[in-house]
Amino acid sequence: MRTIRTLTVAAAVIATLPTLAAAQRGRDFKDAWFWGIKTGGLSIANENGGGVQAPIVGGDWLITRTHGGVYMAASEAFFSQHALTIIDPNFPVDSGFRRISLKNLRRFDVLAMGYPGEYKKWHPYVGAGFTLAEIASVRAEGAFSNIDQVTFTRALIDDGKVAFSPVFMGGAQYRLTYFSIFGQLSLSPAQKHFLLSNGKAWNFGYEIGFRYNLSSSVDREN
Numbered sequence: 532m533r534t535i536r537t538l539t540v541a542a543a544v545i546a547t548l549p550t551l552a553a554a555q556r557g558r559d560f561k562d563a564w565f566w567g568i569k570t571g572g573l574s575i576a577n578e579n580g581g582g583v584q585a586p587i588v589g590g591d592w593l594i595t596r597t598h599g600g601v602y603m604a605a606s607e608a609f610f611s612q613h614a615l616t617i618i619d620p621n622f623p624v625d626s627g628f629r630r631i632s633l634k635n636l637r638r639f640d641v642l643a644m645g646y647p648g649e650y651k652k653w654h655p656y657v658g659a660g661f662t663l664a665e666i667a668s669v670r671a672e673g674a675f676s677n678i679d680q681v682t683f684t685r686a687l688i689d690d691g692k693v694a695f696s697p698v699f700m701g702g703a704q705y706r707l708t709y710f711s712i713f714g715q716l717s718l719s720p721a722q723k724h725f726l727l728s729n730g731k732a733w734n735f736g737y738e739i740g741f742r743y744n745l746s747s748s749v750d751r752e753n
Contacts, residue, residue: 560654560704561646565593565711569740573608573636576721576731578615585610585636593644593742600644602658602700607667608636614691614726618673620683629684633726635667640717642700658700662719666692666726687726694725704742714739 569591572584589606611634619626642660669692671684702715717736721728 560706561595561597563595564745565595565704565742566745567591567593567713567740567742569604569606569713569738571736571738571740574735575608575610575636575727576729578613578630578729582731583610583612587736587738589638589738591640591740591742595644595646598646600646602640602642602644602660604638604640606638606640608638610635613672614729616684616687619676619680621679630672631684631688631726632670632672633666633668636727637665637667639663640698642698652706653703654706655703656701656715660698660700662696662698664694664696664725664727669726691724691726694722694727696720696722710741710743712739712741 567590568588570586570588573587574582575585577583585608587606587608589604591602591604594601611632614631614633615628616631617623617626618629640660640662642658644656644658646654646656648655669688671688675681675684696719698717698719700715700717702713704711704713715738717738719734719736721731721734
């Protein structure tokens with residue numbers, strides 16, 4: 532029975548492909564809702580101030596109108612590194628440094644988009660908006676000698692594990708038969724209080740993926 536159900540589902544998917552292809556081919560880039568998945572990398576600073584590349588995966592939602600639209604995305608970058616802070620707030624000069632373990636970064640982006648030019652299959656785009664970034668796991672290392680050290684470190688983590696920052700994007704999308712492929716670059720200033728900044732002024736991202744034109748963003752009956 533399980534085999535029969537599997538074959539039935541596979542047959543249904545195969546039978547649907549021509550319909551999906553026709554729908555994708557018949558819809559324009561403008562006045563559309565695109566759902567997509569993406570992968571790429573995020574350039575961030577390590578604890579020594581140098582750059583490292585963190586792999587990133589996520590999904591996005593692109594709404595297009597004639598000359599502008601809206602872009603929203605959720606993604607996660609995968610890495611493991613450290614930030615440094617003083618051990619004792621009461622003796623900051625000679626207390627030494629405490630390592631704070633940082634693992635993975637979750638982002639949610641919202642941008643206003645513009646679509647310069649109009650081409651048959653190529654569709655360049657630019658955008659500007661905001662990104663909300665949160666470090667998925669933050670853990671202070673080493674021993675604590677008194678309650679002041681615990682309170683100081685906990686407050687530092689609570690204040691520095693989340694950042695809200697402007698973000699700028701540029702990219703292009705190309706329409707194929709079944710779906711559209713895209714590539715894009717993003718740039719956002721690093722917030723000084725953010726634990727992941729480590730002295731780096733900007734974070735740079737690069738992503739590729741594919742999107743499917745789900746439906747029109749305009750009610751055609753009105």
